Amino acid sequence: PLVLGIETSCDETGVGIVRGETLLVDAIASSVDEHARFGGVVPEVASRAHLEAMVPTIERACAGAGVRLDDLDAIAVTAGPGLAGALMVGVASAKALALALGKPIYGVNHLAAHVAVDIVEHGPLPEPVLAMLVSGGHSSLLLVPDVTGDVQPLGATIDDAAGEAFDKVARVLGLPFPGGPHIDRAARDGEITIDFPRGLTTGRDLERHRFDFSFSGLKTAVARWVETERRAGRTVPVAEVAASFQEAVVDVLTRKAIRACVEHGVQDMQIGGGVAANSRLRALAQERADAAGIRLRVPRPGLCTDNGAMVAALGAQFVMRGREPSQLSLPADSSMPVTEVRA
Ligand code: ATP
Numbered sequence: 001p002l003v004l005g006i007e008t009s010c011d012e013t014g015v016g017i018v019r020g021e022t023l024l025v026d027a028i029a030s031s032v033d034e035h036a037r038f039g040g041v042v043p044e045v046a047s048r049a050h051l052e053a054m055v056p057t058i059e060r061a062c063a064g065a066g067v068r069l070d071d072l073d074a075i076a077v078t079a080g081p082g083l084a085g086a087l088m089v090g091v092a093s094a095k096a097l098a099l100a101l102g103k104p105i106y107g108v109n110h111l112a113a114h115v116a117v118d119i120v121e122h123g124p125l126p127e128p129v130l131a132m133l134v135s136g137g138h139s140s141l142l143l144v145p146d147v148t149g150d151v152q153p154l155g156a157t158i159d160d161a162a163g164e165a166f167d168k169v170a171r172v173l174g175l176p177f178p179g180g181p182h183i184d185r186a187a188r189d190g191e192i193t194i195d196f197p198r199g200l201t202t203g204r205d206l207e208r209h210r211f212d213f214s215f216s217g218l219k220t221a222v223a224r225w226v227e228t229e230r231r232a233g234r235t236v237p238v239a240e241v242a243a244s245f246q247e248a249v250v251d252v253l254t255r256k257a258i259r260a261c262v263e264h265g266v267q268d269m270q271i272g273g274g275v276a277a278n279s280r281l282r283a284l285a286q287e288r289a290d291a292a293g294i295r296l297r298v299p300r301p302g303l304c305t306d307n308g309a310m311v312a313a314l315g316a317q318f319v320m321r322g323r324e325p326s327q328l329s330l331p332a333d334s335s336m337p338v339t340e341v342r343a
């Protein structure tokens with residue numbers, strides 16, 4: 001089936017088109033630059049940018065794929081979770097398209113779409129798969145027996161998301177927003193010399209939060225360390241701090257993800273979300289997966305961050321597996337639970 005997917009949960013206006021399990025085009029417009037001076041995504045600014053970018057991005061996607069809207073078999077759209085106003089722009093656009101074209105609409109869960117995108121990269125999804133989603137808004141471990149119907153949350157962050165921690169620490173180090181890629185780059189020139197805390201990895205914390213994450217203590221520890229250096233009049237060794245902080249994050253992420261695979265008897269693991277672009281995370285995950293005999297799949301960085309292709313990829317799975325479409329009245333649900341794969 002030929003499926004167009006629309007993503008507007010955060011600051012990316014994404015429109016992707018897939019044919020079955022083949023990606024035809026992934027068009028994207030981002031308002032990230034408009035948010036940079038605020039140091040974070042401003043919902044109002046994001047919604048407005050989606051509204052302006054939507055039609056041109058749809059046109060660009062169709063032109064890029066060489067398809068006409070009439071050729072489409074279904075429309076898929078992120079129904080949640082995400083920023084309410086931003087989601088609403090995507091959902092309203094998708095409804096308009098579905099109604100005008102007389103095609104079914106699938107309102108899909110953003111997190112499940114992050115998992116499904118790897119289908120257009122590496123082929124059919126092994127199920128069950130253990131998915132680790134790490135982005136600016138989420139850090140979750142998901143057990144996925146069926147990406148169109150059965151997604152089970154094993155754990156999540158209890159405070160900051162992994163990407164949020166990267167962004168906040170980058171700010172402390174005077175690096176631009178979004179900070180993840182800058183920390184990644186800075187860390188390449190730095191040695192891991194500072195032993196920053198690994199949240200929820202020992203004793204009672206680990207018992208009670210086996211597959212949960214906590215990055216707020218780490219963020220505070222880095223801020224305090226940097227502050228101490230500045231007070232003492234020393235130059236902050238940005239590369240070393242970046243490398244040490246990054247190691248603390250990816251150590252915990254990979255350790256818990258691998259443990260989740262082992263304890264649930266899952267042989268395949270996948271990483272998605274913007275932080276999956278992190279070079280150290282990719283390397284350490286591969287190393288630890290190899291050691292544990294687990295197959296690892298990580299899409300290319302451009303498909304890890306928010307995009308329309310992931311929504312189209314999941315939509316196509318719904319069609320191919322004969323799942324019911326959503327009602328045309330489907331709501332945008334900013335707090336859509338991950339267990340609800342389709343609205
Ligand atoms: P959502 O959480 O709803 O998916 P989002 O826009 O925050 O929304 P993404 O676009 O998937 O999610 O990811 C953005 C996040 O990924 C930012 O926090 C950014 O700093 C982080 N990031 C991007 N590249 C890297 C990298 N190389 N290393 C670490 N973090 C990165």
Ligand code: MG
Binds near residue numbers: 010136
């Ligand atoms: Mg984003």
Ligand code: FE
Binds near residue numbers: 114273
């Ligand atoms: Fe996302």
